[in-house]
Amino acid sequence: MRAIELADVGRAYGERVALAGVTLALEQGETLAVFGANGAGKTTLLRILATLLRPHRGTARVLGHELPKQGWAVRGRIGLLGHEPLLYRDLTARENLRFHARLHGVEAQRIEELLDAVGMRARADDPVHTFSRGMVQRTAVCRALLHDPELLLLDEPLAGLDPGAVGLVAPLLKGRTRVLISHDVEAGLAEADLVLGLRQGRVALLGRDVSEADVRALYA
Amino acid sequence: MRHAVAALLRKDLRLELRSPEAVPAMVLFSLSTFVLFHFALDEAEVSGNLAAGILWVTLLFAAVLGVNRLFVAEREEGGFDGFLLAPVDRTALFVAKATLLFAFLAFVEVFMVAAFAFLLLGPSPWAPLPGLVLVLALANAGIAVVGTLVAAIAVQTRARDLLVPLIALPLSVPLVIAGARATAPLLADGGAGALEGRWLMTLGLYDLVFGLLAYAIFDFLLED
């Protein structure tokens, strides 16, 4: 079973085309790196894969299930780490994670493991609005990994993290099927098994052996 | 689904306790409104129709305040996404929010009725109390259901704060009709009158129709 299979997937906002004609296949355990200028459709693609948006055209299969009809079957197996941390600012880190753990049916033990792994144990009982950007991001990483998802959808996951935090977080994000949006061309390419480049919602680049120059041309 | 509803309720109650916004506002608002009514009507004591009217109008406007705040945390802190990613029945959000609103209303009404009895009500509040509680409970259910629906519709629009009262108030007219007509004899001058069954049935019917409708239709508001 392939992790992701997209065939001519498209999505429009009224008359504006956000995404069109995206066709690709990603095997399990592989990493798809998505590059493109702002507004190219990267976030739209990510949200479609996360079952938050319905594709208007084409077929999308994630973990063997077709979206949107079978979205409910995959939701518990996908983890999303987007621009929004999806945390309530007035609650503590632990309370936020407990809430998500309850929704996903995850045991409390896992919360403690993850908090330890990202080095947030000490501040776990402080409200999120007292956190720095990096601390919010680390707590968001815990939230995304809480239910041990098979597929990780990441939008610049290491943004806002100092080198020490990066050292803690980066290993946690490995070892699963991933879709990674990154503006760091070198780092993104190093991790990628498959590279997708979007321009104005359309596929401008797709392949397994892609050079850095090709990717940089997307932003020209 | 029960677990999801419980998780959502706990989270929302904790948020409201941590930084109370909606409930204190609703209580203070009702008190201010009673004061305003006193001066606007130039009455020191009210009973019967007048009392019922003041009580219900104040309750409705206080409810609108609460409705406006219902989904704000979700909208501002990405809570919708967080919930939509979970492998739970999406109607759980409706049940949790409606229950939350019902709880807020019940809490506010304790203060509201006490303040009303203290400030404006002529006859003694003790005799009509059981009947009043029953009518309020039924009406609260209706307000909770309709309020949650309207809040969910309005939260994704640009004119959020304006649309909630504009849509919710006409929708609440049957509740006010039944509620006020049922309450008026209870607050009559000569001692509490009887509680008429047909108004309770009207409230019950409204609750049932909109409850079922909301349950069936809420999911469509969360899709994208």
Place this chain on the structure above:
Amino acid sequence: MFGRGLKTLSLLSVALLVGAFALVFFYAPNDADQGFIQKIFYLHVPLAIVALFGFVAGGIYGIKYLRTGDRMHDLRSYVAIHLSLIMAVGTLITGSIWSKGSWGHWWLWDEPTLVSFLIVFLLYACYQPLRFSIEDPERQARYAAVFAVIAGAFVPLNFMAVRMAESLAHPRVLTTTGGAMPGSMRLTFLVALAGMAALFVTLWKYELASKHATFRLRALKRKLAADDETWVPNPRRSAAPTL
């Protein structure tokens, strides 16, 4: 797609309305209590009935849109509601004129139809502002459909509650000759009702045809432009659904 039968429908509407007009003025007898002013009943009640059906139809098409996602249902729902709203305003105005003419007051709280329509008008007046304040067209259609369904279910409940509120103290006032309608009046009424219904359906189809044509034109223009950069979408925002 919608043009079929439009000409026949228009002719039928005109015929029925002219017929009703003639009947009202030359055939139906003057009401014993209220005199000539009572004849506005032949305008007021058909407007009310057709508007009510229109609102419920709006709700039904809303359900259909939610189930199928076919934008045409959303368009049908929008047009039905917006025409019914116009008719509701007509109901309020004619009702007010009737009440002033018969009873000397511009407004009667005792008349449940009039009061219900005021509330229903206040509710549906929010429909277009609601649509206008949601930018994403698909979300706009979905939310409007949910609104249409809720409001559609509300209309009968509201009518019932208002009726109950007034029924004990005051009997229906805006009726004809104390309730029993003679045959001539009934005939005139039915023709007027049929004419109003035909008018509604004709206007509905006209508006659907016109909007559908506009969208087809825009879609073709877009195809012709091919390149999205030279295509300029309609700069004027409107509450109407897009397809």
